[in-house]
Amino acid sequence: MNSDASRRRDVTVADVARAAQVSKAQAARALGNYGAVSDDVRVRVLAAAEELDYRPNELARSMNTGKSHTIGVVVGDIENPHFGLATRGITDTAKRSGFNVILINTDEDTGAEIDAVRVLLDKRVDGLIVAPASSVETQHLRRVYESGRPLVLLDRKAPGLDVHTVAVDMEGISHDSTTYLISAGHRRIAFISTLKTVGPYWDGMQLDSSQISDRRDGMKRAFVEAGLEVPDDLIRLNAGDAESIKKITRELLQRPDPATAIIASDGLIGLSVVEAIQELDLSIPQDVSFLMYDDFAWTRLTTPPLTVIAQPVYDMGVAAAEALIRQVEGRKMPAADPAFMAELIRRGSVAAPKAIDVGH
């Protein structure tokens, strides 16, 4: 009774028009729901389309509307729940507005990011959301901006680029949490990040990531305000895989003048740090205090539950997508970027250090 559906070529408006005995233009109008179409024609065309199982070719449609209803999202690592959640916020919002998402993972490599941006531009996405690997190397982002296609940055800022940016106030929360540690009695506070740099950290070093840079500044301000000096020797960058993080952790805790508190720059790092601490048979917070960025659910399950810095990641994804789509649709942006606030959630991993050595 029903015709064989699996034709080689796709059904096109022309096919539908022929079946409905009308011109291609009329069929297109009826199908696309635009222009003037008589009821008679509309009914016939729709029936024919149904019968033939017609599906519009979005590629062709995009080509002459100039809109692809697709946004490109470039993140460092979707495997990281931080980005997973942000991506979820983005895709949920995009879907709600009828947009699709092309996702590209850069592995935090600027080269890959440059490629990603180029590819997305070539695919004529309507806009881009990028979590830039570097806040310094931003030529490719500038090119997006100049191409006229909307761009929204997520998580990290790019100084000098006049682009809507969705990020939390890192300097502030870093300051506050460092102050929290200092007032608990800590002086030897370590900070571990995977940010890649050419050499080891030194005071005043330029940091490619605005996120890390801001955190450093916040720490510094907290120490200065307390009349103390930042323990630069405990700021450890270039952490890599789990093993290298554990190695760094061991070094920090087994040196003559060990760290009494460790701040992990994200949840993935924190995981390995905690594991290393456990392997050393040290306990948190008796032997060492611990604090990490990212409020992953599992931080409530460890003994003790971990004190973390929670960021409204999902909401930030939503905000980024909303801002982007607003721009794509030509609506104006609010003048200022809304500031998202991170929150220090005190659970049980911070206590006074074993032996308080108030230097001076």
Add this chain to the structure above:
Amino acid sequence: MNSDASRRRDVTVADVARAAQVSKAQAARALGNYGAVSDDVRVRVLAAAEELDYRPNELARSMNTGKSHTIGVVVGDIENPHFGLATRGITDTAKRSGFNVILINTDEDTGAEIDAVRVLLDKRVDGLIVAPASSVETQHLRRVYESGRPLVLLDRKAPGLDVHTVAVDMEGISHDSTTYLISAGHRRIAFISTLKTVGPYWDGMQLDSSQISDRRDGMKRAFVEAGLEVPDDLIRLNAGDAESIKKITRELLQRPDPATAIIASDGLIGLSVVEAIQELDLSIPQDVSFLMYDDFAWTRLTTPPLTVIAQPVYDMGVAAAEALIRQVEGRKMPAADPAFMAELIRRGSVAAPKAIDVGH
């Protein structure tokens, strides 16, 4: 010195051709690197393209090659690290072969999945990877198959659909781990899943998800082999958000005839189950044994570390992408789907139940 780059309209082959003083056809050939082009023309065209900062419009290209070099990926929840990792395997592999990924999240809703598939088909993706929400409602998948576009299933099977499927042998691992619990002395073994069904579980009930269905079968076989009966009253489906999972956990542990071991169907569920157990002030494994699917890194950090069923999720993502791309490129598939094996990783969350009541 340099011309103003930010033109309104994009630069096209026609523009390049004009600048290079050759025909559009020749410019296209030089740019697309096909057909016969003299060195002279090639050099001029490439120089002009460089000068004008020409970038091909992939949409237009896709339209008449029929290939979009894009694959669609439909998953239930990227926020779930399980899918995050699988997605990572897919995107890594896709990138390596020059493919892009359009990601759509369905929230495990079949309706959303149907839409997703339709949208991706309309966008003329070269192929699809789907982690189907239901193993029963698969009309939309059948339609993909019939449309001639390659399709690969991930995680869950769809009986009756002759499609390459990348999944682990759930029946086997479920049987083995249940046997492990039984031999540790457990009889009251609970199983919690978020699978939605119309009513509560009963023996022989048809389960929409092949994954859950296979696990049930494996459990059943283990019990039967041990000459025991499956405690159907402890199989709890329709778990939802964290709160509902906790509620179910409490019910299981506070009933007159409580569960002595709980199996969580995935890492997200496991998280809430463990949290609920902690909130009840019960300890694992003294008061209740615990086992969960998904070997998330944090399971090593809890006290005790959790016994889990590890699945090679990343590799499965890679395999799915490779299989799909192989089909897209017209190469034949190996006859059989390679079987991925899950592995029971015994850490510390399973022990003998408090009071062994060997019913008989």
Add this chain to the structure above:
DNA sequence: CCTAGGATTGAGACCGGACTCACATCGATT
């Protein structure tokens, strides 16, 4: 010196929709 055959080249069709424009149609206005 003439010519066959491969290398080049440009004109134009085509992919599948959206959209412009000129040309009906038709009821309503006066």
Add this chain to the structure above:
DNA sequence: AATCGATGTGAGTCCGGTCTCAATCCTAGG
């Protein structure tokens, strides 16, 4: 009955590439 504005309608162009095909160029063989 002539006129006018509001639909309806179909032919054909365009988007930005790819690709076919016939015409033109060259160069070596005869």
